[in-house]
Amino acid sequence: MNTKERTIRYIMNTYGRFDLTLVKGEGCLLYDEDEKEYVDFASGIAVNNLGYDNHAVNEAVINQVKKLIHASNYFYTEPQALLAEKLCKNSFADKVFFCNSGAESVEGAIKLARIYAGKFSKRGYNVIAMQNSFHGRTFGALSATGQDKYHKGFEPLLEGFTHVKFNDFGAVEKLIKSEKGNGYCAVIIEPVQGEGGVNIADKEYMKALRDLTAQNDIVLIFDEVQVGLGRTGKLFAYMNYGVEPDIMTLAKPLAGGLPIGAVLAKDKTAKAFEPGNHATTFGGGPLVTAAANAFFDEITKEGFLDEVLNTGEYVKEALNSLKSKFPDLIKDVRSIGLISAIEFYSIKSKDVAVNLISEGFLTTAVQDKILRLTPPLIIKKGDVDLLIESIVKVLNGHYNK
Numbered sequence: 001m002n003t004k005e006r007t008i009r010y011i012m013n014t015y016g017r018f019d020l021t022l023v024k025g026e027g028c029l030l031y032d033e034d035e036k037e038y039v040d041f042a043s044g045i046a047v048n049n050l051g052y053d054n055h056a057v058n059e060a061v062i063n064q065v066k067k068l069i070h071a072s073n074y075f076y077t078e079p080q081a082l083l084a085e086k087l088c089k090n091s092f093a094d095k096v097f098f099c100n101s102g103a104e105s106v107e108g109a110i111k112l113a114r115i116y117a118g119k120f121s122k123r124g125y126n127v128i129a130m131q132n133s134f135h136g137r138t139f140g141a142l143s144a145t146g147q148d149k150y151h152k153g154f155e156p157l158l159e160g161f162t163h164v165k166f167n168d169f170g171a172v173e174k175l176i177k178s179e180k181g182n183g184y185c186a187v188i189i190e191p192v193q194g195e196g197g198v199n200i201a202d203k204e205y206m207k208a209l210r211d212l213t214a215q216n217d218i219v220l221i222f223d224e225v226q227v228g229l230g231r232t233g234k235l236f237a238y239m240n241y242g243v244e245p246d247i248m249t250l251a252k253p254l255a256g257g258l259p260i261g262a263v264l265a266k267d268k269t270a271k272a273f274e275p276g277n278h279a280t281t282f283g284g285g286p287l288v289t290a291a292a293n294a295f296f297d298e299i300t301k302e303g304f305l306d307e308v309l310n311t312g313e314y315v316k317e318a319l320n321s322l323k324s325k326f327p328d329l330i331k332d333v334r335s336i337g338l339i340s341a342i343e344f345y346s347i348k349s350k351d352v353a354v355n356l357i358s359e360g361f362l363t364t365a366v367q368d369k370i371l372r373l374t375p376p377l378i379i380k381k382g383d384v385d386l387l388i389e390s391i392v393k394v395l396n397g398h399y400n401k
């Protein structure tokens with residue numbers, strides 16, 4: 001049996017996989033079993049922000065493996081403390097809770113918001129979330145997720161989530177100012193909806209949300225699992241908006257490819273958690289936090305994020321000209337930093353992604369007709385040119401008839 005056959009035989013059938021077995025990576029390149037090369041515009045879904053085989057992350061992991069892989073959170077460990085300090089000093093937050101994934105960070109954020117409401121704001125337990133959002137697959141995160149296709153078959157979900165239209169301030173205001181408005185303790189939103197198709201929140205909307213939630217002591221949660229940590233060209237996505245959340249979730253790229261999640265909060269909110277309220281065995285273990293320290297140091301090096309912004313602008317222009325080249329096929333292109341989407345009128349994004357694999361490029365299909373690009377943040381303009389050439393070739397060859 002080869003790897004594909006063994007996977008199909010022994011692993012539960014939860015993923016619609018591409019027909020490709022990956023073996024190793026270097027920089028922005030990935031290699032399959034036959035050593036065929038692929039330029040990565042997926043980053044393991046916005047995880048491998050420094051690409052592959054990054055020296056600093058590798059060294060940190062190797063050194064820490066030799067010292068201490070795991071210790072219980074009943075004890076102090078240096079990599080965890082150092083990472084928390086870095087995250088706080090470089091963001092709005094005062095305190096961090098470490099966990100193991102994006103979904104878990106959302107669980108932590110919802111639990112923190114609810115316990116804060118119970119202890120301090122005295123509001124109810126309901127949460128306002130966005131239509132078309134994605135927050136993960138555990139029950140709390142799934143209940144916050146505003147896409148029915150992920151809910152199907154798993155009901156009943158967690159009680160107390162109301163989904164409103166993204167970028168529609170009136171919809172949130174209406175709920176909070178309604179008769180039952182006091183029942184809402186939190187609003188959760190992705191500043192950029194990644195899985196939803198790279199939908200970017202408006203500045204004015206985010207400002208209005210911040211004002212309204214602050215006035216009512218409602219916890220504002222930004223889910224930055226996908227777009228935090230440099231993806232938008234700013235260290236955190238909220239920095240594009242001139243507003244700060246009360247809680248922020250992080251995960252995906254934080255530990256350079258190892259599993260980690262984090263809930264960041266201001267003291268005002270964080271103080272609601274006391275010993276025994278929330279915990280996880282592996283959260284913030286020394287190995288992953290050693291890797292995360294190295295990752296964080298790399299992306300906060302002088303000039304790193306400027307380069308992301310610069311390349312991001314280049315991608316944006318390239319996508320705009322692509323759209324003008326194919327006005328009958330491409331409905332819209334959206335971009336912020338190094339996360340972008342190409343929305344087609346009728347072409348299935350998965351088909352385009354499959355064709356691009358044959359051309360040597362990895363991308364991801366988010367919604368049925370939306371192709372997403374999330375390259376490593378170290379991607380070069382030359383690679384962007386090559387991808388665009390291949391998209392042109394694929395669109396001309398398969399669809400432009």
Ligand SMILES: Cc1ncc(COP(=O)(O)O)c(C=O)c1O
Nearest residue numbers: 101102103134135136194225226
């Ligand atoms: C915004 C957002 N939140 C949460 C998650 C869930 O993260 P994980 O898959 O690590 O549980 C994702 C994953 O795509 C995400 O994009």
